[in-house]
Amino acid sequence: MKQTVTPEPIDTRILNSALDLFVERGYHNVSVHDVQRQANVSIGSIYNHFGGKEGIAKALYYHVLNEMEVLVNSVAEKNLGAIESCNQLILQLFEQTESRRNIIAFALHAKHREFLPEEPPICSAVPFKAMRDIVQKGMAQGEIRPSDPWVAAATVFGGAIRMIHLRLDGVIEQPLPTFYEALLESTWQGMGVNQE
Amino acid sequence: MKQTVTPEPIDTRILNSALDLFVERGYHNVSVHDVQRQANVSIGSIYNHFGGKEGIAKALYYHVLNEMEVLVNSVAEKNLGAIESCNQLILQLFEQTESRRNIIAFALHAKHREFLPEEPPICSAVPFKAMRDIVQKGMAQGEIRPSDPWVAAATVFGGAIRMIHLRLDGVIEQPLPTFYEALLESTWQGMGVNQE
DNA sequence: GTCTATATCCAGATAGAC
DNA sequence: GTCTATCTGGATATAGAC
Numbered sequence: 001m002k003q004t005v006t007p008e009p010i011d012t013r014i015l016n017s018a019l020d021l022f023v024e025r026g027y028h029n030v031s032v033h034d035v036q037r038q039a040n041v042s043i044g045s046i047y048n049h050f051g052g053k054e055g056i057a058k059a060l061y062y063h064v065l066n067e068m069e070v071l072v073n074s075v076a077e078k079n080l081g082a083i084e085s086c087n088q089l090i091l092q093l094f095e096q097t098e099s100r101r102n103i104i105a106f107a108l109h110a111k112h113r114e115f116l117p118e119e120p121p122i123c124s125a126v127p128f129k130a131m132r133d134i135v136q137k138g139m140a141q142g143e144i145r146p147s148d149p150w151v152a153a154a155t156v157f158g159g160a161i162r163m164i165h166l167r168l169d170g171v172i173e174q175p176l177p178t179f180y181e182a183l184l185e186s187t188w189q190g191m192g193v194n195q196e
Numbered sequence: 197m198k199q200t201v202t203p204e205p206i207d208t209r210i211l212n213s214a215l216d217l218f219v220e221r222g223y224h225n226v227s228v229h230d231v232q233r234q235a236n237v238s239i240g241s242i243y244n245h246f247g248g249k250e251g252i253a254k255a256l257y258y259h260v261l262n263e264m265e266v267l268v269n270s271v272a273e274k275n276l277g278a279i280e281s282c283n284q285l286i287l288q289l290f291e292q293t294e295s296r297r298n299i300i301a302f303a304l305h306a307k308h309r310e311f312l313p314e315e316p317p318i319c320s321a322v323p324f325k326a327m328r329d330i331v332q333k334g335m336a337q338g339e340i341r342p343s344d345p346w347v348a349a350a351t352v353f354g355g356a357i358r359m360i361h362l363r364l365d366g367v368i369e370q371p372l373p374t375f376y377e378a379l380l381e382s383t384w385q386g387m388g389v390n391q392e
Numbered sequence: 393g394t395c396t397a398t399a400t401c402c403a404g405a406t407a408g409a410c
Numbered sequence: 411g412t413c414t415a416t417c418t419g420g421a422t423a424t425a426g427a428c
Contacts, residue, residue, distance in 0.1 A: 010393095026310030028224035031421060042395045043423085049393095052423070083388065111307055113365075114222030121365040145389045148378045150359060150368055155382040158358030159350040169309070169317040172346055182344045186351040190386030192279065193341045206411095227403055238413045239405085245411095249404070 011049055013039045015063060018056045023102040027057060027115040057115050061122075064107045068127040071096065076130065082138020087184055089131060090160045094176035097164050108161060109168050131157060159187055207245055209235045211259060214252045219298040223253060223311040253311050257318075260303045264323040267292065272326065278334020283380055285327060286356040290372035293360050304357060305364050327353060355383055 008016075017039035021030040032053050036043050050056045075088040097104045112122055122128065132153040138144035139152060147155070160183060166172040204212075213235035217226040228249050232239050246252045271284040293300045308318055318324065328349040334340035335348060343351070356379060362368040 026224075026307065028222075029310060032423085033421080044395055045393070047423070053421090109307075111222065111305075114225060121367055123362060123365060123367050143389060144387050145382075145385075147382055147387070148375060150362070151355070151375050151378040151382055152387060154355040154358040154362070155379065155387050158356070159347070159354035161358055162350040162354035163346060166319060166346070166350070169319060171317055171319050179344060179347050182347045183351070186341075186343050186347055186386075188386045188388030189341075190382075190384045191340050191343070191348060191351050192384030193339060228405085229403080240413055241411070243405070 010039075010041055010045060014041060014046060014049060014056065015060055019060055019064075019102050019106060022057070022060070022110070023105045027110070054115065058119070060106065061112060061116055061119060064103055065122065065125055065127065067100075067103050068107050068125075069130075072127040072130050076134070082134055082141065082143045083188065085134050086131075086138075086156050089134075090157070090183065091177070091180055093160060093164060094180055097167055098175050098177065101168070104164065105168050108164055156187060159183055206235075206237055206241060210237060210242060210245060210252065211256055215256055215260075215298050215302060218253070218256070218306070219301045223306070250311065254315070256302065257308060257312055257315060260299055261318065261321055261323065263296075263299050264303050264321075265326075268323040268326050272330070278330055278337065278339045279384065281330050282327075282334070282352050285330075286353070286379065287373070287376055289356060289360060290376055293363055294371050294373065297364070300360065301364050304360055352383060355379055 014035060018030070018035045021034055021038060032043060032046060035053075035056065036046055039046075046052075046056070050059055071092050072089065075085055075092060078085070078088070080088065093104065107122065112119055132149065135144060135152045135156050136149055139146045139149075144152065144156075146152075163172060163176060163179060163183070167176050210231060214226070214231045217230055217234060228239060228242060231249075231252065232242055235242075242248075242252070246255055267288050268285065271281055271288060274281070274284070276284065289300065303318065308315055328345065331340060331348050331352050332345055335342045335345075340348065340352075342348075359368060359372060359375060359379070363372050
């Protein structure tokens with residue numbers, strides 16, 4: 001068994017550095033030189049591998065989108081009911097907001113239109129559509145109360161996503177999984193007390 | 197009565213132009229020259245009035261924050277119950293997302309940290325806190341089911357804010373007020389069908 | 393493929409006439 | 411207070427040695 005530590009490949013180092021910097025400061029406040037320094041590579045290598053700053057962003061975009069797909073698939077393939085699937089998704093998102101903050105931040109909190117104007121809005125991409133489809137299916141099967149598709153998806157996931165944003169902005173100071181149980185209750189049961 | 201059309205004051209023209217451009221392209225993709233052209237003023241005037249690009253952004257930030265405060269106050273001073281206040285807030289936000297898109301976009305959809313790093317996150321500002329306080333008060337008075345403050349606020353407003361984001365990103369194609377009634381029902385009643 | 397050194401461009405900001 | 415012309419820094423990107 002090899003004992004020597006294999007250093008991360010150069011692409012990975014560049015992408016990881018860029019992810020950290022982009023999330024921390026925002027794409028436009030990061031120069032290629034910043035990425036170069038943090039990744040301990042030369043400018044030349046960056047242009048060789050990614051063709052430029054926007055190339056890095058695009059690679060990151062698809063990398064992060066893929067991570068989101070993995071997350072959603074990991075829940076989908078359990079073949080749980082719709083509600084339980086949504087709960088698992090929210091739990092995963094909450095946990096990964098703490099453990100892999102920058103991935104979640106880049107996926108859910110970055111304004112890609114401002115630096116990747118060609119790409120479609122990330123919420124129209126596959127994993128996000130899959131989340132809405134889970135809700136939709138739950139409605140079709142009577143497990144979730146029927147409603148407009150957008151309203152239903154926003155009601156189920158909107159609270160969680162809102163809390164993720166507030167957490168990433170530092171407004172919420174406790175780790176999100178703390179709120180998991182309470183959030184589920186509110187989401188499915190609603191906030192109203194007297195409905196007469 | 198004066199018949200001549202009073203031209204907008206120069207500050208207003210600059211701020212309006214900047215708001216449009218910042219929302220459309222993102223702060224960092226707009227140059228001072230762009231603002232200057234759109235507002236039909238000279239660079240010199242801009243520096244005279246706002247001291248620079250960041251000065252414009254800061255003035256806009258407070259202007260928009262003030263607009264949000266007006267919106268929240270307009271609901272608060274009606275002294276409705278907590279639930280009805282929240283509903284009115286959501287309705288106002290939905291309507292203004294259509295009628296004054298850029299104000300709402302700059303308030304709820306811009307990443308101020310990326311160009312005004314000194315300012316606190318907008319969600320910690322007065323009008324947003326007031327929204328959370330309305331929910332809190334509703335819980336204290338038994339009108340809203342008690343829950344964690346963050347969870348409650350995110351549940352009540354998260355769905356609406358999520359839909360505003362999707363609308364601003366062009367993912368939702370119908371005007372938001374269309375969804376108002378359905379959203380309220382989901383929010384207060386919850387999405388679960390079988391709660392046994 | 394990786395590096396350093398350099399070219400080029402453009403944005404933010406200023407100077408100074410009017 | 412408003413304007414035009416200009417300066418300057420810093421960013422992206424390239425050239426060319428190794």
